[in-house]
Amino acid sequence: MMSLPRLNTILATCLITTLVLWIVIPFAMALMWSMVDPGTSWSYPDILPPALSFERWRIMWETSSLKTAMFNSYSLAPVAGMIAIILGAPTAYAFGRLTFPGKGIAQILMLTPIVLPGFVTAVFFASILVSLGFHSRYFAILLGHVVLFMPYAVRILSVSFSQVNNEVVNAARDLGASPFGVFRAAYWPAIKPGLFAAYLIVFILSIEEFALAFVIGSPTFTTVPTILYSYLGYDFIRPNAAVVAIVLVVPNVLLLIVLERLMQSANPANVSGKG
Amino acid sequence: MPDLDIRNVEMRFGGFCALSDVSLSVSSGKFITLLGPSGCGKTTLLNIIAGFLHPTQGSVLINGKGVTSLRPENRDTAMCFQSYALFPHLNVHDNVAFGPRQKRVARAETQSRVSTLLSQMGLDLHSTKLPNALSGGQQQRVALARALAVEPGLVLFDEPLSNLDAKLRDQVRSEIRSLQRELGFTAVYVTHDQAEALAMSDEVFLLNGGRIVQSGKPRDIYFKPKTRFVADFIGAANLHSGPINSGAMTTPFGPLSVDSPNLSMSTVCWRPESAALGGPLSGVVSSAAFQGSYLDVFLTKDGETIRLQISGDQHLEVGQTVSFGVPRDRVVIIEDTDTGQANA
Ligand SMILES: Nc1ncnc2c1ncn2[C@@H]1O[C@H](COP(=O)(O)OP(=O)(O)O)[C@@H](O)[C@H]1O
Numbered sequence: 001m002m003s004l005p006r007l008n009t010i011l012a013t014c015l016i017t018t019l020v021l022w023i024v025i026p027f028a029m030a031l032m033w034s035m036v037d038p039g040t041s042w043s044y045p046d047i048l049p050p051a052l053s054f055e056r057w058r059i060m061w062e063t064s065s066l067k068t069a070m071f072n073s074y075s076l077a078p079v080a081g082m083i084a085i086i087l088g089a090p091t092a093y094a095f096g097r098l099t100f101p102g103k104g105i106a107q108i109l110m111l112t113p114i115v116l117p118g119f120v121t122a123v124f125f126a127s128i129l130v131s132l133g134f135h136s137r138y139f140a141i142l143l144g145h146v147v148l149f150m151p152y153a154v155r156i157l158s159v160s161f162s163q164v165n166n167e168v169v170n171a172a173r174d175l176g177a178s179p180f181g182v183f184r185a186a187y188w189p190a191i192k193p194g195l196f197a198a199y200l201i202v203f204i205l206s207i208e209e210f211a212l213a214f215v216i217g218s219p220t221f222t223t224v225p226t227i228l229y230s231y232l233g234y235d236f237i238r239p240n241a242a243v244v245a246i247v248l249v250v251p252n253v254l255l256l257i258v259l260e261r262l263m264q265s266a267n268p269a270n271v272s273g274k275g
Numbered sequence: 276m277p278d279l280d281i282r283n284v285e286m287r288f289g290g291f292c293a294l295s296d297v298s299l300s301v302s303s304g305k306f307i308t309l310l311g312p313s314g315c316g317k318t319t320l321l322n323i324i325a326g327f328l329h330p331t332q333g334s335v336l337i338n339g340k341g342v343t344s345l346r347p348e349n350r351d352t353a354m355c356f357q358s359y360a361l362f363p364h365l366n367v368h369d370n371v372a373f374g375p376r377q378k379r380v381a382r383a384e385t386q387s388r389v390s391t392l393l394s395q396m397g398l399d400l401h402s403t404k405l406p407n408a409l410s411g412g413q414q415q416r417v418a419l420a421r422a423l424a425v426e427p428g429l430v431l432f433d434e435p436l437s438n439l440d441a442k443l444r445d446q447v448r449s450e451i452r453s454l455q456r457e458l459g460f461t462a463v464y465v466t467h468d469q470a471e472a473l474a475m476s477d478e479v480f481l482l483n484g485g486r487i488v489q490s491g492k493p494r495d496i497y498f499k500p501k502t503r504f505v506a507d508f509i510g511a512a513n514l515h516s517g518p519i520n521s522g523a524m525t526t527p528f529g530p531l532s533v534d535s536p537n538l539s540m541s542t543v544c545w546r547p548e549s550a551a552l553g554g555p556l557s558g559v560v561s562s563a564a565f566q567g568s569y570l571d572v573f574l575t576k577d578g579e580t581i582r583l584q585i586s587g588d589q590h591l592e593v594g595q596t597v598s599f600g601v602p603r604d605r606v607v608i609i610e611d612t613d614t615g616q617a618n619a
């Protein structure tokens with residue numbers, strides 16, 4: 001039999017290898033490509049770029065529509081997150097706290113947008129918006145993101161609502177709390193982490209969403225993912241794509257770390273009060 | 276302090292009847308227990324008294340005033356929950372101060388109530404801790420202090436000791452009872468533990484399948500059970516069935532004298548500790564366990580087994596034949612109609 005420390009070493013090695021293959025190498029490649037000096041090209045057989053500079057970053061920032069795209073993306077995402085939460089919370093409350101006939105089916109139907117391919121939704125959604133007379137691309141995409149990502153918010157929030165302890169609600173009422181007092185004492189602590197998590201999920205998904213933003217927005221309305229696509233498609237410029245890719249990925253990774261923290265603190269043990 | 280009157284309460288959940296025709300009354304300052312097996316409707320009844328549930332029929336009166344449709348926050352009641360239901364994000368002090376603050380009690384008054392209660396419960400040193408950082412017994416005390424901080428006239432306890440270990444349970448049990456005597460509130464105490472019910476209560480209401488099957492003083496419930504279910508549920512009971520002829524019932528162990536001349540088929544019951552060695556009955560010892568203050572003996576004869584608890588200084592061997600007697604006034608005739616529910 002293999003000794004435990006040895007097994008641990010092997011597992012740790014596997015983990016590190018996987019991390020390197022999946023994350024470190026692509027990220028390092030993107031970083032290097034984004035810093036290839038425009039004057040000196042990087043080609044076979046050089047393993048590392050011969051010269052590094054921030055020239056690409058400067059060019060992209062000053063000449064491309066990256067600035068506008070970032071503004072669009074980062075103004076869409078927070079608003080989409082907010083609206084998804086506000087609209088999703090009542091549904092989540094019903095799923096998490098009430099029993100009603102057809103609840104199971106309703107919950108499954110609610111999740112279907114998640115499994116539909118993005119382009120399918122996007123194409124038909126765009127045609128609906130046009131026939132509804134939606135001419136602002138910004139609002140059309142905003143509405144699209146809210147519809148597409150609300151299921152995630154509802155899903156997370158309904159778990160949060162179901163973790164609200166009935167006896168704690170009753171205790172608050174019993175001790176004379178007003179409806180708002182009950183909300184603050186019994187609901188808010190239990191759903192707060194879920195609210196932030198749901199908000200962040202919608203935020204991240206909105207930042208990364210491509211299909212709908214492309215179908216509705218192109219060619220005039222750009223977001224970070226659609227601009228990235230434009231550097232991968234017809235006029236493929238790898239260093240420029242690398243710059244956009246990093247702009248797209250780094251904030252999301254940071255948000256993901258925050259999200260992970262929130263999910264941990266959403267642990268039911270913290271809200272049950274049972275010992 | 277208020278008295279409580281429950282009249283013909285029925286509670287249905289869809290097609291399921293959790294309580295039917297429950298009536299009981301508690302006079303001011305008394306300590307009563309709702310006792311019964313799990314699922315018999317104890318919590319449901321408590322929730323109806325507190326106002327979390329509204330009965331499908333019947334009414335609840337506190338101090339003679341109908342409160343059936345009054346919201347929990349407007350009733351003079353406070354509940355101690357089985358899971359404690361402390362606010363996990365509030366520290367001990369703020370948990371206890373929650374009720375007075377919601378009821379807009381003056382700040383100084385709130386402060387003095389909280390500090391009195393915390394010192395009464397031995398929680399002074401923990402007032403800034405979160406509930407998660409406390410032991411089960413401490414959480415239990417915070418829950419009690421929180422309920423008492425609103426100075427309720429009627430305190431409802433839902434199996435408050437069921438999450439504590441045996442030793443702590445005895446201690447907290449007597450603390451609750453002496454607090455109740457000191458503060459004078461009326462108490463409705465729910466438990467499935469018959470020892471707890473017998474030890475604490477002025478009056479016990481025994482529930483089964485959503486009905487009150489017997490109520491009375493602990494002694495009466497214990498020594499004069501009316502049905503087989505009551506006899507079985509409260510303590511250990513020896514039961515015999517058969518006709519009674521000229522004041523005695525024929526059992527495998529011999530003739531058992533009963534305080535009744537002639538009856539056709541009937542069932543009688545007596546408690547293990549009512550028996551004394553020497554008498555007209557006899558059986559073979561199948562086990563004898565020394566329990567310190569008493570000897571727990573099982574006797575068999577013709578395939579039937581009975582239980583005796585006799586003084587601990589006696590010594591019996593397995594296989595030995597023992598004769599014993601049961602005083603006539605300790606043998607009670609019971610109704611034996613609820614056999615089907617006996618194990619519910
Ligand atoms: N909200 C409810 N909906 C349906 N059935 C319930 C509800 N609450 C309690 N019951 C049922 O009523 C019965 C009594 O429950 P409860 O009062 O909690 O019992 P106890 O506290 O005596 O263990 C149980 O069979 C339980 O399943």
Ligand SMILES: [Mg+2]
Nearest residue numbers: 317318319433
């Ligand atoms: Mg219960």
